[in-house]
Amino acid sequence: MAEETLKGCSDCAKKKAARWREDFPIDWEADNYITRREMVKYLALGSLTIAGANFLLAGVPHLLASPQMPRVKLGSLSDLAPGSSALFRYPTPDDPCIAVRKPDGSLVAYSSVCTHLSCAVIHDRQQNTLFCPCHNGYFTLNEGRPYAGPPNRPLPRIRLEQQGDEIYAVGVEV
Amino acid sequence: MSIRQKQGTTLFTALLVLIGVSVVVQLWLMALSVDAVLRHQTGTPLYAAIASGVLFVINGLLVLYVFHFDRKIKRP
8 A cells, every 4th residue: 555655656756757847848868968079179178278277387487587686795705704604685685594604615595494384494513504493404505405304395595696705696596 | 880980980989088198198297387386496397388288289180180080981
């Protein structure tokens, strides 16, 4: 008895569905069907879009790069003894940097903002390296590359020029 | 269905798969470019864009060939 009632109800539902289909005669399956030709067209369009996006991405670094960096006098080389370091700001007053005179007398400069979580990087004179005390990150003095701790990107290098005894900051190499 | 039409269907399916694989490779190149841009590397996105452009040209030529072939077999 209960089964008959259920069967009756399912018939009612079918009838209702049939009436609904009569009112709105849309063949959904045919409507959603995508042929291979359409698929190929979509893929070719997708390919064009992705290639365009790739070219845009290739242009982004050139758009972001500032055209000219200021030339800022940092001081005299003789003021910085071999093995010591000095802090300065370049290219803007909001960009802290560190210049280190290596024991061999050559001078290197990097941004002193750690590439991990932006703590201040300091010069570790004993180990002759750049050190971030927040999370024990270490960077090489020659290239600014991380070699220990959590940082995995190198420090931006400040390009320096020497004129006589005077040292100038002329650019940033990211 | 004639033999020529069967050949056309097989060819169409094969080229569809080939173009699909190329698009996946392009997507991978785009992911690579985004990664390189975030790492401030200027060279890699350029090479990836050139490779992506070459893949698009190949895809375009394949699509044109497919539709040319399609028109040819439909001709009475």
